[in-house]
Amino acid sequence: MAAGKVIPQKLSHEAYHALETVVGKEWVSEDRAVIEAYVISCIDTGASIRLLHKDRALRPAAVVLPASTEEVQGIVKVANRYGFPIQPFANAQSQTSCTVPGTVVVSMRRMNKIRIDEENMRMTIEPFVDYGMIHHEAAKRGLWLGGSGWHGAIARPCSQFTVAGLWQSDLKYCGLSRNTLGMKVVMPDGSLLRLGSSAMGGTGETSFTERFPGPNLMGIIKLSLSSRGIITEITLKLHPWPGGSVPEDRGRPSVEHYFEEAKEKKFDRAPVINRFRIFWFEYPDLDSITEAVAKLANSGIGVALNISGNYNAMMCSYTIDEANRRAQENFFGFIGYMVIGGFASEKQLDYEEKVFRYIIETTAGELLSAEYKPELLDALSPWNIEFVLNTETGMRTVRSNYMALQLTPYAGFRMMQDSAKLWDGVMNEVGAVGEDRGEYFSRMGAWCPYGYIVDRGHQIVTEEDQFPERTSEKDLVTTLKSAFDGWYRFIAEGYPYSMMGDVGEPFVTMTPEMGPDRYILHRKYREITDPKGIMSPGRSVANSEEFKAKFTKADRPLQKMLLELRNRYGLPELELEPEGDRWKPTK
DSSP states (O other): OOOSOOOOOOOOHHHHHHHHHHHOGGGEEOOHHHHGGGSOOSBOHHHHHHHHTTOGGGSOSEEEOOOSHHHHHHHHHHHHHHTOOEEEESSOSBSOSOOSTTOEEEEOTTOOOEEEETTTTEEEEOTTOOHHHHHHHHHTTTEEOSSOBSSTTTOOHHHHHTTTOOBSSOTTTOHHHHSEEEEEEEOTTSOEEEEEGGGSTTSOSSOSOSOOSSOOTHHHHTTSTTSSOEEEEEEEEOEEOOSOOOOGGGSOOOSTTHHHHTTSHHHHSOOOOTTEEEEEEEESSHHHHHHHHHHHHTTTOOSEEEEOGGGHHHHSOSSHHHHHHHHHHTOSOEEEEEEEEOSSOHHHHHHHHHHHHHHHHHTTOEEOOSSSOHHHHHHHTTHHHHTTSTTSSOOOOOOSSOEEEEEOOSBOTTHHHHHHHHHHHHHHHTOOTTGGGTOOSTTHHHHOOEEEEEGGGTEEEEEEEEOOOTTOHHHHHHHHHHHHHHHHHHHHTTOSOSBSSOOOTTTTTTOTTTTTTHHHHHHHHHHHHOTTOOBSTTSSOOOHHHHHHHSSSOOSHHHHHHHHHHHHTTOOOEEEOTTSSSEEEOO
16 A cells, blocks of 8 residues: 555646635635545445555545536536536545546535425426435425435435436336436536426426437436536426325434434334335245246336345344344345335225236245245335335445445346356456455345346346455455456346446447447547546546557556456457557457
């Protein structure tokens, strides 16, 4: 590890004063105590390694906190004028660390306003609004978002849209992939891009549909890790809340009496909400549960459907020790859940339950119940409300050193078996991080990956993860190697990619199979919208000149590793195009 003092690069006095002019003196800071709070995000293996090596680039030159879309535009224009890079920062969940010295972090903490149109059932939110706030405000009006994203107290739709946009209850309402009506995006030159119907003159300030004439750029903003624009508003569909009143004591224990109240089961094991029913089912192996879930997904019933497997060890345990023991024992096995919501009547609930039970029975599954494995059902009961209302129960995610690695694009249900096989190969080739210290979370994806049923039941997304100690360079390097190893295994099997987001250079240009050659589109987009390269540098594709300067020799350690992996998994060798600005497969 590197030694010595780390001194961040500072802005010029003129640039700093220009930022003060945009947001006010109290909302921009270069105080070391402030900028240290913005050094690293939760899911960023590379940044964690750079932190151990005291990489100066991780420390921002300053942090600026805008309060409106107009102030974000002003900040971006100042960045272009003075030539410093910027990095948007919302919930620090994924890929928000600075990559270039002298970067200014644009913190969205002050942008937390909500507008609700009750009559047309839509909600417009700013970047620092999380799922818990959304559910709380919608419930006051008898409305509902239609499901819940992971970790409602920290996950925020505006930033989540640029990473994956995935919900844990994605079956019926399809998360951010189909629940987004429109958005405002500040482009890298400071101009404002409207997406959704509000882009058309005379249709109103708030979008009522994501469809409108002309090209739809939502897809190029999604999964961009904020490298192609900053989302400052997003408009979401709302739906009538079918569940009636929710008990007043459904929340978390009070701060004043936490230790006494936390022992009460009402906080961790609240009854299922009216007009909802949740069913847990079990199968003997991965093949049988995947076959059954595919039939459930195509049946047209239900609000949420997932294969959760032993990932419940992390979601429904009280302590790290309990979660780790359950992970090691494969305590939960091959299980999944379906949620049914009664939007029309109790008869609808009864009918959908009848269909559900028929499918489970005819596919030789077992329903968890008071008679069959009640200990599992009790262990899973913290999920009783969490599937629809984030942060409303005592459900906790207990896991040590989580680092998401494989979050596959939408694919057919065969993805479950392929993911397990490929992740098992990664574990055997690279290693399961944590097992040398007695932690067993990393290998769970090789037994039963988490399977998100998405796109109204037509497709599935799987997840596999490593769990490194952030202070262990050995763990972090192994995690990084397993990420690239897994990605190339998926690509060699014919999948277009294995991560729902852009990873950056040199991977994107050394993997022309993605798209294919989708990086060329992103390069053209960047050359047009961000010619100075100020927006999240290092998280996007290199332009032609940057590529020629940095990535043509493939002699750096990471580039060598990628070439070795391509060769190991039978992908074609690469050669430079005659123009010298990109790689192409030799066959």
